Amino acid sequence: MLSNFLKNLSILKKFLFINSIFFTIIGLFTFIYLKNVQPNLIKKKSSNHIEVINNTIDNLTRLNVKFVEKDIRKFLFSTRFLFQNLDRVIFFDNKLNLIGDTDTLDLDPRSFSQRLDTIELEVLDSTTTKKITEEKNIDIGNENNVSLNDVLLNYATSKNFGIPFTFTEEEFNKFKLTTIKNVMKDGENIGYLAITENANDIKAAIDERKTFVIRTAIAVGIVILIFSFVLNRYFLKPIKNLVSYTKIIKNKDTKKTNIDTLKLRNDELGLLSNSLDDMTLELQKRISHAENFSTDLVHEIRNPLASLKSASEILHDAQDSEQRLKLINILSHDVQRIERLITDYSQMLKDEVALSKEKIKKIDIEPIIKSVVDDFNNIYKLKRGINISYKNDGKNKYLIYGIENRIEQIIANLLDNAISFSDDDKDVIVQVSKSEDSKVHIKILDEGQGFKEKDTNKIFKRFYSNRPDKFGQHSGLGLNIVKNLVDLHNATIKASNRQDKKGASMEIEFPKV
Missing domain, CATH: 1.10.287.130 (Signal transduction histidine kinase, dimerisation/phosphotransfer (DHp) domain)
Known part of the structure; x- marks a missing residue:
């Protein structure tokens, strides 16, 4: 289903669709991560709170400290170094009366505020994490809010009594984390212990991660859009133009391409x-x-x-x-x-x-020409007394880019043409030379009638033959084939009459290697 859907989409749409799927999957995992990061960070701090609470309860039991204001205050003075990394440690008796508060140890005039805003209760243990959000309107000091006493009261009557409770409190720019636990002695609940810590670092870490994710998402989105624009503008549109070009050629459309x-x-x-x-x-x-x-x-x-x-x-x-x-x-x-x-x-x-x-490669034409000249001499020297000679200008090698058997065909056709116009016992000369710009020249000179045409280029046309005495004996394709093969080698061929004597001259110029 998906493969059929993708087949019908253009490359750009496929690119955007696949990127949107990956973007959505990454976004989903990121959302899940962000949803879990705060509870995990809270749980880590809560574990520290529980450890401090358990150590404190052990000390209270070992020192046989009574849960009354006087004894708890002495205990706090003697063990205040245990709570130096915490913002606040609060003790309540079993009737939820405040009997100890680290905020009062340094004779701070502030009294313990029972005002707590909307509280998010959270039970944390080694296996489960439960969240309960409550809002209550309780009249304490003419203010409608939830107090720590209410939280303790709910805790005391809940089925999770005896298990440490952690809840968070957000107030203005503060993010506080509080853990409470009851204190048992001889199987009897004698009071409650609450630890409060400023957890703004959790909020900052979460905000930092959210900001990073949002910025990354925006940056990735912008990059995808820019890449899509570049892909469409510089690659897909030109390919579409090429496709349109081929369709116009295929359909023989009159539309200009x-x-x-x-x-x-x-x-x-x-x-x-x-x-x-x-x-x-x-x-x-x-x-x-x-x-x-x-x-x-x-x-x-x-x-x-x-x-x-x-x-x-x-x-x-x-x-x-x-x-x-x-x-x-x-x-x-x-x-x-x-x-x-x-x-x-x-x-x-x-x-x-x-x-x-066939493939064009670098070849030396001298041995090829010599071979063709020898073959023609063996035939026509005995048959008609025509002598075919080979000459060069003394250079070392005559390299060109060409096809060996096609070079043979060119020389053979030109020699055949020269011999057909020559009388018996005449000479045909094949000259090879190299110019100063390293271009290779081949000349084939005969002693025949020469060209009667003013425009010698017409002799290379198909079916052209100016042989009144031998009408029908030649198809007129020999020189046309030569011209096509010469063009294949990016060379040029020129026909003219000889200047030194009567006869024709055929000259081929090959480009330099």
Whole structure:
């Protein structure tokens, strides 16, 4: 039930709800503690009173002191050091007459006041603590209040007679603690003994604890509110903005999305926003790329299909064998062209999938280029007499961040393109150099026809092919694949005609490591 309830709450509400539960539990335990702290402190002082009372009764019994005013006064004078830490010690006979009071020992003119305000009676023993609060209107000295005599009278007639009683008295800024007990001799009650002590320290300790708890609660509450505000303002709201951003992208909403303010942050949310935005742009780019590629592929296939259809219709009616052979060659050519387009397209999709799984690392491209050059020399030197040579500028290592087999693919595609435009017995040169700013450059130079295009960038577009003499033999995807792989390595590729002689130049520039 609770888990289902929490599932439907936002993070902020969950945070506030859980904190309120802990706050309530802590507050409950604190309340219980504060309710028990005063009785515990009173019980501790009461235990001291009971010990003093028992010692006093033992001394009275041992000294055989009679419970009359004269003997009790002498006893108080002789043993007053026993009560020096107490505010007042009072003796009553069994008829509740005052027979001794430490307040009168120093000839203090004050008489014993029988005025006591509202009294909280409390029975304290080793096992139980009982509280009784009473208010009585008894006319003593024309004042309506409860006297100590009334407390003693209640004590004498109660079922707890014989057990020490402790009660508290609050008057103005005073908090007094009084313990009374009857005095037995030979199985007979001969009087009562009352000890009164100023217990303002108990009140101060309780007030101090209450103040501390209240201040702590207020401070914790303020901290929770501030943290909730910070959590909501700097974490939850940006996350909501990111969620809204993803929903708008998912639903292809026309509503403008902007997370540039989040991308400016230097914390984890800023990194997440940048990563999410880059991922979204990359996905959109790939989707657009796939859509455009599919459209271009359909367009490219439509031409040979139309040619196939026309040739097949004419072939059906053609009677001349030479004409039929010509039409069959056209059909064969168009089928090969469609097959080449589909094969190259399939390979391109496979390459894109593989690229998503491969990791870029630091590599030295020189041995990779040498390996590709050796492989091509073994094929084309014997077949067409084309010599492919490798040159460098004498530097030690040519380090880049890249994918080894993709670098091989780039060099192989460029060499294949250069050889296809070269006549037999010509040279193709692969040059590797490092500039002063540590950027690595690769140049592939051939001795072919060069570029007829004014804008050489168009040769990297999909399905572009300027080969009138070899129409249909190339899909026009080779250089486009090279361009995509070069972009993957954060490098640039540039096509131009050679300055020193006739031929084409392809130059790739890799960023420095």
